[in-house]
Amino acid sequence: xxxxxxxxxxxxxxxxxxxxxxxxxxxxxxxxxxxxxxxxxxxxxxxxxxxxxxxxxxxxxxxxxxxxxxxxxxxxxxxxxxxxxxxxxxxxxxxxxxxxxxxxxxxxxxxxxxxxxxxxxxxxxxxxxxxxxxxxxxxxxxxxxxxxxxxxxxxxxxxxxxxxxxxxxxxxxxxxxxxxxxxxxxxxxxxxxxxxxxxxxxxxxxxxxxxxxxxxxxxxxxx
Amino acid sequence: xxxxxxxxxxxxxxxxxxxxxxxxxxxxxxxxxxxxxxxxxxxxxxxxxxxxxxxxxxxxxxxxxxxxxxxxxxxxxxxxxxxxxxxxxxxxxxxxxxxxxxxxxxxxxxxxxxxxxxxxxxxxxxxxxxxxxxxxxxxxxxxxxxxxxxxxxxxxxxxxxxxxxxxxxxxxxxxxxxxxxxxxxxxxxxxxxxxxxxxxxxxxxxxxxxxxxxxxxxxxxxxxxxxxxxxxxxxxxxxxxxxxxxxxxxxxxxxxxxxxxxxxxxxxxxxxxxxxxxxxxxxxxxxxxxxxxxxxxxxxxxxxxxxxxxxxxxxxxxxxxxxxxxxxxxxxxxxxxxxxxxxxxxxxxxxxxxxxxxxxxxxxxxxxxxxxxxxxxxxxxxxxxxxxxxxxxxxxxxxxxxxxxxxxxxxxxxxxxxxxxxxxxxxxxxxxxxxxxxxxxxxxxxxxxxxxxxxxxxxxxxxxxxxxxxxxxxxxxxxxxxxxxxxxxxxxxxxxxxxxxxxxxxxxxxxxxxxxxxxxxxxxxxxxxxxx
Numbered sequence: 147x148x149x150x151x152x153x154x155x156x157x158x159x160x161x162x163x164x165x166x167x168x169x170x171x172x173x174x175x176x177x178x179x180x181x182x183x184x185x186x187x188x189x190x191x192x193x194x195x196x197x198x199x200x201x202x203x204x205x206x207x208x209x210x211x212x213x214x215x216x217x218x219x220x221x222x223x224x225x226x227x228x229x230x231x232x233x234x235x236x237x238x239x240x241x242x243x244x245x246x247x248x249x250x251x252x253x254x255x256x257x258x259x260x261x262x263x264x265x266x267x268x269x270x271x272x273x274x275x276x277x278x279x280x281x282x283x284x285x286x287x288x289x290x291x292x293x294x295x296x297x298x299x300x301x302x303x304x305x306x307x308x309x310x311x312x313x314x315x316x317x318x319x320x321x322x323x324x325x326x327x328x329x330x331x332x333x334x335x336x337x338x339x340x341x342x343x344x345x346x347x348x349x350x351x352x353x354x355x356x357x358x359x360x361x362x363x364x365x366x367x368x369x
Numbered sequence: 370x371x372x373x374x375x376x377x378x379x380x381x382x383x384x385x386x387x388x389x390x391x392x393x394x395x396x397x398x399x400x401x402x403x404x405x406x407x408x409x410x411x412x413x414x415x416x417x418x419x420x421x422x423x424x425x426x427x428x429x430x431x432x433x434x435x436x437x438x439x440x441x442x443x444x445x446x447x448x449x450x451x452x453x454x455x456x457x458x459x460x461x462x463x464x465x466x467x468x469x470x471x472x473x474x475x476x477x478x479x480x481x482x483x484x485x486x487x488x489x490x491x492x493x494x495x496x497x498x499x500x501x502x503x504x505x506x507x508x509x510x511x512x513x514x515x516x517x518x519x520x521x522x523x524x525x526x527x528x529x530x531x532x533x534x535x536x537x538x539x540x541x542x543x544x545x546x547x548x549x550x551x552x553x554x555x556x557x558x559x560x561x562x563x564x565x566x567x568x569x570x571x572x573x574x575x576x577x578x579x580x581x582x583x584x585x586x587x588x589x590x591x592x593x594x595x596x597x598x599x600x601x602x603x604x605x606x607x608x609x610x611x612x613x614x615x616x617x618x619x620x621x622x623x624x625x626x627x628x629x630x631x632x633x634x635x636x637x638x639x640x641x642x643x644x645x646x647x648x649x650x651x652x653x654x655x656x657x658x659x660x661x662x663x664x665x666x667x668x669x670x671x672x673x674x675x676x677x678x679x680x681x682x683x684x685x686x687x688x689x690x691x692x693x694x695x696x697x698x699x700x701x702x703x704x705x706x707x708x709x710x711x712x713x714x715x716x717x718x719x720x721x722x723x724x725x726x727x728x729x730x731x732x733x734x735x736x737x738x739x740x741x742x743x744x745x746x747x748x749x750x751x752x753x754x755x756x757x758x759x760x761x762x763x764x765x766x767x768x769x770x771x772x773x774x775x776x777x778x779x780x781x782x783x784x785x786x787x788x789x790x791x792x793x794x795x796x797x798x799x800x801x802x803x804x805x806x807x808x809x810x811x812x813x814x815x816x817x818x819x820x821x822x823x824x825x826x827x828x829x830x831x832x833x834x835x836x837x838x839x840x841x842x843x844x845x846x847x848x849x850x851x852x853x854x855x856x857x858x859x860x861x862x863x864x865x866x867x868x869x870x871x872x873x874x875x876x877x878x879x880x881x882x883x884x885x886x887x888x889x890x891x892x893x894x895x896x897x898x899x900x901x
Contacts (some may be wrong), residue, residue, distance in 0.1 A: 166696050172896040179605065179627050179893070183494040184660040186700045188585050191494060206683060211783060232597045235552055252843060254557030267779070287554060291580065292775060295589065314593055318552025321590070325554065326561030334508040334542045346515040347539065351531055363399050368511065369571045 150216040167194055167209040167220055181224035187211045190296035190310075193223040193266070206298045208266045225295035229308045233315075240319040242281030249312050252279055254305040260298035261309055267292045271299045271309050278312050284324050286316035370694065370785040375794070378746050380753050381718035382792055389712055390763055393724040402730050409733040409740070411797075411831075412683050417653040423877045425677035434650040435665060435681065439672050440878060441887035443871050445623060448632070452866040455636045457603070459485040460858040461851070462621060464608040464635030464667065467495025468584070468840070469823025470643035471591035472847030473854065474600050477641075484600050487635065489627055489892055490662050493592040496645055496824065497843060498733075499660060500584025501703035501776060502568060503576040504548075504844070505837035506541035509565060512573040514538040521838055524570040524727045525803075525831020528680065532810040533829045537838065537845055544844040545577055553590050554579050556773075566708040568836030569688075570727035576837045579702050581774040584840055606633070607666065607892050610871050611640065611674045611819070614864040619819040621866065626803030627892070636866065638858035639818040641850045642667040642673035643843075646802040646824040647684075649894040655799040656699025656750075658687055666890035671806045673874045676814040679827030680804030685834055687875045688713075688731035690798025692753030694784045699798040704728070704836045705774055706756060710764040714755040714792065715744035721754075729833045732797040739796070744796060753794035762789055801839060803830050812850040816839040818857050822850040826838065 153169055161170040168182060183191030192209035199217035209222060231248040238244050245252060251277055261271035269292040270289055277286035290313030299309040337343060353361070371379065381805045398404070407413050419436035421429055431439065446738030461477040463470045477484045486492065507517040517538040522529050545563075549555055556564040556578050565574045579586035595602065610621040612634070621636040644667030649658025657663070672678060687704040707713075707724040713731070715721050715738055735754050739745030745752035758777075762769050770778050770789050781788050805827035812820045823843040832840060878885070 155787060164695060169696075169896075177893070177895065177897050178661070179490075182661050183490060184499045185660070186499055186660075186697070188582070188776070189491075189494055189498045189660070191491060210422075230593075230596060232599070234597065235594065235899055291586075292582065292779070294585070314589060317554055317586075318590060321552040321554035322550060325557055326559070328508070328546075328549065328555070328561045328563045330510065331506075331508045331542055331546050331549070331563060335546050338514065338539055338542060342727050343514050343539070346513055347518055347535065349536065350515045350518055350770065355527060358519070358522065358527060359399070362519055365516075365519060365523075365572050368567070 150214055152214050153219045155221060156219065161214060163214065165214055167212050167214055168192060170214045171209070171304045181209065181222045185210045190294035191224065191297040193226070193298045195223060196220045206266060208296060210267065211298060223298065223301060226301050227359050228300055228311060230311050235318055235322060240283050240323045245278055245281065245312070248261060248315065249308065251306050252312055255307060256305055258304060260302040264298045264302045266296060266298060267294060269293060274313055275307060275309060278316055283316040283319045286313055287320040290317065375746060379791055381716070382714050382757055385718040386757065386760060389720050390760065392720065394499065395713070396723045397726060397730065398413070404489070405733045405737065406729060410729055410890040411653050411686055414653065418682060421624060421883045422883060424672055425675060426681070429682070431678070431681040432650070432652040432684065434652055435647065435668070438665065438669055438889040438891055440883050440887040441885045442683060443875065444625070444888050445868065445871060446875065449869060450623060450632065452634055452868065454634060456633040457485055459483050461639050461641065461854045462487065462635050463641045463643055464622060465643035465645060465857070466492040466602065466604070467643060467645055467823065468497030468588055468843035469847035470641070471595050472844050473641045473643060473822055473851035474595050474835055475591065476597065476848045476851030477662065477855040478598050478600055480852055482858050484773070485603065485635065485637070486600060487603045487606050487622070487624055488610055489605065490735055491604050492595065492602050493588050494660060494662060495588065496660050496663060497584045497588045497736050499701060499839070500840050501581040501701060502705040502708070503578035503583045503837045504545060504840035505568065505571070505575045505653060505835070505843060506545040506577060507573070507575055508542040508545065508563065509573065509575060510574055514541065516573055517541065517575065520570060520572050521830065521835055523834050524835045528831035530828035536810055537829055537842055540845045541841055544841060544848070547848070548587060548590070548844065551590050551594055553587055556580065557898060561610040566705065567725055568704055568708060570726050570835045576708065578705065581705055581776040583682045587840065593632065607890070608670060609890060610868060611670050612866050612868060613674065613796035613816070613870055615867055616864050618817040618861070618863070620863050636863065638861035638863065639820065639822045639854040641822055641854055642671055642806065642825050643823045643847065644825050648799045652799055653685065655797070656690060657799040658690055658701035659799070664894060665802070665892040667821065668805060669890040671814065671821065674816050674819065674870050676816055676819065677807045678804060679807045680832055681827065683803040683832040684799060685728055685801035685803055686797040687800030688728055688735050688772055688797050689756055689795040691793070692750065692796040693748045693794040695749045696784065697780060698750045700780065701798065701800065702756060702793065702795055703774065703777060706758060706777060709761045709769065709773060711760050712757045714757050716746050717744065727835065729834060737799055748794060751796065751813060753796045755792040756795045757792045758788040759790060770869055779815045798885060801834055803834055804830055811852065811853050818861060820850040820854050822846040
């Protein structure tokens with residue numbers, strides 16, 4: 147088994163080279179409580195900072211998605227105090243004003259691009275903040291869609307911007323107000339409420355098992 | 370990235386790809402499916418199960434790992450608890466911070482109740498976050514709740530509880546509308562029409578999605594809404610036993626701070642168990658697609674309080690867990706990959722089944738292809754078959770993968786595998802707990818004012834769940850539990866709090882001669898090296 151040396155919070159451990167950082171921590175004996183969620187790159191619980199010995203640059207990643215390397219100094223970032231403004235989604239509107247009211251610090255962006263460089267999802271973070279500044283929420287939503295809200299971008303931001311919260315607001319505004327309504331959905335909800343589909347369902351529900359099997363096995367399947 | 374042997378097999382897959390593109394792959398007959406399941410589905414492997422000796426399901430079989438926890442010692446055994454020193458006092462106590470818990474919290478708050486969410490990890494650390502494929506709802510012109518009902522009933526082997534399934538399909542469209550109005554960005558055509566696809570076992574295209582981040586998109590919106598409403602969240606704190614009052618009604622839960630082990634008492638007029646699934650118990654040694662906390666805690670708490678389990682012997686093995694590379698072994702490869710046209714192909718490039726059979730049938734078929742027919746591809750962890758992802762762009766055009774399944778593209782790209790160009794290796798992974806605690810159509814258990822929602826419920830999906838029906842069920846039954854709990858709490862007068870049921874269960878264990886060296890609920894799995 148090929149092994150590498152890693153340094154967890156500065157302490158040295160020898161671990162198999164095939165492991166992820168998260169796997170390596172557990173291999174070393176850590177029983178994780180913080181800094182571990184879906185273990186699959188979706189939840190953003192395991193933001194991690196590392197540096198390779200001899201290298202100046204601090205790098206960031208998700209511990210569950212990143213393989214260990216030899217001489218890796220690892221520090222986890224299991225919590226970051228992101229600013230989250232509260233609002234009533236039914237009362238706000240997708241105007242430029244709303245960002246100014248809730249997250250005015252986005253206008254202090256100095257364009258250093260540290261957020262983009264830090265994103266473990268390779269998102270163009272600074273670009274989506276620019277969209278948010280201009281009130282282009284649909285573009286902001288699209289650009290930020292794969293955000294897992296790990297908070298690494300914010301930890302690197304000299305302007306104190308909470309990028310994941312800004313983009314979350316943009317996405318909710320887009321989903322609720324900007325994308326066109328699904329009319330067929332509204333109609334169907336009303337029809338069900340109206341009882342239009344009740345008899346059809348009850349007719350199926352009261353059928354004996356053999357008949358249900360017959361129906362199921364011969365049902366028409368949409369191409 | 371792929372080994373030489375794998376690369377050789379890929380050549381065989383490529384050689385047949387063009388011919389397979391337009392092939393109409395035969396679906397199995399009912400008999401073929403039944404025989405296949407009996408022989409190859411892990412649910413039929415008797416040695417993976419044990420018979421319960423005590424409790425409401427005495428005499429029933431459940432997975433051995435679950436039986437060991439159901440019949441284990443309470444974390445409170447030998448601990449002195451003062452139930453009169455109440456740390457949290459609330460109307461609706463929700464155990465679990467996933468999609469079901471969040472939906473319940475929002476509706477209970479809407480109903481005017483004081484709501485408290487307790488979760489052992491962070492709010493939103495849940496299987497909901499990882500659901501990729503989508504959410505079903507019968508909202509298209511050629512579809513109806515009745516057709517949805519039949520699809521789910523046949524897929525569930527006719528074992529679904531009719532009243533629960535009725536609720537699921539009838540309230541499906543309203544659930545999707547509710548999410549959309551909270552700001553969930555569903556995939557839509559320019560005119561607003563929902564873009565919907567098939568899932569395994571659906572007869573209509575009713576799978577709504579938000580790219581392949583469907584669950585994550587839903588969860589982050591719900592979490593944001595919970596916070597906006599100022600709902601109390603106690604995170605990194607687990608519920609370790611339920612509390613009743615002297616009349617037998619539910620009355621709260623004993624909590625434990627996960628970091629300090631401090632014991633806390635939450636008194637509540639109603640309780641909603643929304644603790645999710647059990648993948649991290651690794652039944653029969655399978656890897657899992659589940660999140661870190663999926664350890665069946667709610668089933669343990671409920672069972673000790675006297676709530677029966679329904680179909681706890683049926684698990685869903687998702688047919689396409691990642692089989693390679695080993696860093697993502699067991700991780701979910703969304704069914705949407707097959708919805709978009711990727712076929713399951715063996716070592717020699719043969720598409721050995723229709724890729725849109727139900728999950729149990731697909732999983733069993735892959736296991737047969739590898740174990741009996743020896744047509745699998747060897748990996749470090751075992752075996753796998755190809756999921757021919759490059760077909761997707763041949764069928765739907767270049768750019769489809771990045772647009773529709775960006776999460777999958779990203780997941781494999783990290784390991785140097787471009788799924789647009791090469792197929793990926795998959796093998797079944799433990800994915801979903803079909804069974805769970807028994808509830809009535811109002812979401813309540815046999816214990817007064819104790820509700821259950823989400824994956825911890827048994828009966829909605831019968832003995833096998835269809836893709837897209839769990840994101841739907843957490844919303845429909847989560848909202849329902851929240852509404853019912855907030856209604857119920859208005860008339861509740863709690864008597865003296867008691868843990869007598871925990872004592873009784875302990876005595877029952879003793880009388881049955883069960884000596885356990887385990888404590889439960891498990892709370893978190895153990896992966897540390899020194900314990901291996």
